[in-house]
Amino acid sequence: MGREIERKFLVISDKWRGAIAETRRLEQFYLFVREDASVRVRIRDRTSARLTIKTGSGMDRGEFEYDIPLADAEALWASRVGIVVEKTRHIVPLGAFRVEIDVFDGALAGLVMAEIELWDASDAPTLPAYLGREVTGDARFTNARLAIDGRPEEV
Numbered sequence: 001m002g003r004e005i006e007r008k009f010l011v012i013s014d015k016w017r018g019a020i021a022e023t024r025r026l027e028q029f030y031l032f033v034r035e036d037a038s039v040r041v042r043i044r045d046r047t048s049a050r051l052t053i054k055t056g057s058g059m060d061r062g063e064f065e066y067d068i069p070l071a072d073a074e075a076l077w078a079s080r081v082g083i084v085v086e087k088t089r090h091i092v093p094l095g096a097f098r099v100e101i102d103v104f105d106g107a108l109a110g111l112v113m114a115e116i117e118l119w120d121a122s123d124a125p126t127l128p129a130y131l132g133r134e135v136t137g138d139a140r141f142t143n144a145r146l147a148i149d150g151r152p153e154e155v
Helices: 070-079 143-149
Strands: 003-011 022-034 037-044 048-055 060-068 081-094 097-105 112-117 131-134
Touching: 022 070, 022 143, 037 070, 037 143, 048 070, 060 070, 081 143
Parallel strands: none
Antiparallel strands: 003 060, 003 112, 003 131, 022 037, 022 081, 037 048, 048 060, 081 097, 097 112
16 A cells, blocks of 8 residues: 655745755646545646545555646646645755655745655654644645645634
8 A cells, every 4th residue: 555654844934945956846636635535636847747546634644646648637637626736846855854845836825834754654853943833633734625725824
């Protein structure tokens, strides 16, 4: 079974910008969203696409990803629920881990969040000072809920 183990944080400063190792542009939309499952299409740099099925909630979730033709992703665009989540993802190394910092734009402009993907739920990397409040267990900050409900007021 595919798994994703990650912690999610609000970002409170730009101190990470000097350590960026990679940047990519992402547009993603959802075909299906419920409390414990979602189906997403993500277009990366307007050149490739993936279909992702996520199950569960919290830090440790099921995640199944499949490459799909870009033309298929574009054809599915009209069937989305909610808004298209537009963001630029910056990858910042963090020892054996990496921080994925998402700078949102479009309808979610102004929101900046970070995810640290872990190997195991017991991993405890030293958190950089640019990370603020942890929102791992707060469903309002999942990309699926952002697509349906928009930006939470208390950011």
